[in-house]
Amino acid sequence: MTIVYGIPNCDTVKKARTWLAKHGHDHVFHDLKKQGVPSEQLTRWVRTAGWEKLLNRKGTTWRKLDATTQAAVVDAASAEALMRANPSVIKRPVVDWGPDITVGFDAADWAGRV
Numbered sequence: 001m002t003i004v005y006g007i008p009n010c011d012t013v014k015k016a017r018t019w020l021a022k023h024g025h026d027h028v029f030h031d032l033k034k035q036g037v038p039s040e041q042l043t044r045w046v047r048t049a050g051w052e053k054l055l056n057r058k059g060t061t062w063r064k065l066d067a068t069t070q071a072a073v074v075d076a077a078s079a080e081a082l083m084r085a086n087p088s089v090i091k092r093p094v095v096d097w098g099p100d101i102t103v104g105f106d107a108a109d110w111a112g113r114v
Helices: 011-022 039-049 060-064 067-071 076-085 107-111
Strands: 002-006 027-031 094-096 101-103
Touching: 002 011, 011 027, 011 107, 039 076, 039 094, 039 101
Parallel strands: 002 027
Antiparallel strands: 002 094, 094 101
16 A cells, blocks of 8 residues: 655645546555654665655755754764654655655656556
8 A cells, every 4th residue: 555654735745645546546644743753664764765865955844943953964863863853854745655665746757656
């Protein structure tokens, strides 16, 4: 079963979920704010995609962090700690397709999966 991890009011997550529904691909939605960040999954995402790709440095949450907190993110461990404490700093959506994951929404990439 495909699991879409994100925040329901995120425009990119909305587009991704709409795209999946339009293409008849069933999925389960996991709300990172309400249900939290699954620790074992976060570790897998960082290992698979890399913490640099997973950490959304362009978003509002990142920009609102003080410079000291931002500067402290220097490796996978520090990035994971920040993402656990602030789920909104995770680039969305993270989609668990079963054997692999994707970060962000890319219709062209996803077309080969459904």
